[in-house]
Ligand SMILES: Nc1ncnc2c1ncn2[C@@H]1O[C@H](COP(=O)(O)OP(=O)(O)O)[C@@H](O)[C@H]1O
C-alpha cells in the first residue's frame with residue numbers, strides 16, 4: 524500500500540481536483556484505490572458522490588476505519604471528510620501519537636491511498652505528511668507559488684530528518700496551466716530550473732470540464748474522459764506510476 528498526500532497550504536491550487544482525478548485514473552488501471560478526504564470542507568467527498576460523514580474523526584470514538592469507508596460514484600472508495608474533522612484536528616494536536624492516519628489505515632487492503640489535505644499546515648496536514656510514503660504538490664504557476672511551497676518542502680524535510688516519516692516528495696504538478704499567459708510560462712520555466720527532478724512533465728491545463736465534473740459527483744476523467752483536462756490527468760497518472768516503478 525502506498526499512501527500519498529496531496530498537499531499545498533495554499534487554497535484553490537487544484538489539490539482536490541488532483542486528488543479526485545488521480546484517484547479515478549489510478550483506480551481505472553485496476554489498482555485498488557482509496558481517497559481520504561481530510562479537509563473539513565469535504566469537497567473531495569461531494570466531488571466523489573459521497574456523503575460528508577463517517578470521517579476519520581470517528582476512529583477516535585473507537586470505530587474501525589473499515590466501518591467508515593464508502594463507495595464513490597467513481598471506481599475508488601472514499602473515506603469522507605466533513606466538519607467533524609475539526610475535532611480530529613484538535614485531538615491530534617493534543618495527542619502526541621504521531622501518524623494516526625497511517626495506523627488507522629494499516630490493515631486495509633489498498634494499492635493506493637490518496638489523501639486530500641486542507642489548505643493549511645494544521646495538525647491534520649502534519650499527520651497526513653507523517654503518515655504518507657510520498658507527497659504530490661499541486662501548484663498554480665503564479666508569482667508567489669514558489670515561496671508557498673518552500674515552507675511545505677522544508678516541513679517535509681524536517682519531519683523526515685527527525686525520523687518521523689519516510690515521506691518523499693514524489694513530485695510537483697503544474698495545475699490550471701494557461702499556455703497563452705506569459706507569467707505562467709515564466710513561472711513554469713523558473714520551476715524547471717529550481718526543481719528539475721521534482722516537476723512532472725505533464726501539465727494540467729485550465730479546462731472547464733474539470734470544474735464542472737464535481738457538480739455531477741464524478742471525477743473529470745470519468746465525466747468527460749475525452750476532454751483535455753481528463754486526458755492530462757490520465758497522462759499524469761501514467762507518469763506517476765512510471766516514477767514509482769523506477770527506484771529512486
Ligand atoms: N485544471 C483546472 N481547470 C479548471 N478549473 C479547475 C482546474 N483545477 C481546479 N479547478 C477549479 O478551481 C477551483 C479550486 O480547485 P480545487 O481543486 O478545489 O483546489 P484546492 O483543493 O487546492 O483548494 C475549483 O473550483 C476547481 O473546480
Ligand SMILES: [Mg+2]
Nearest residue numbers: 538539562566
Ligand atoms: Mg480542496
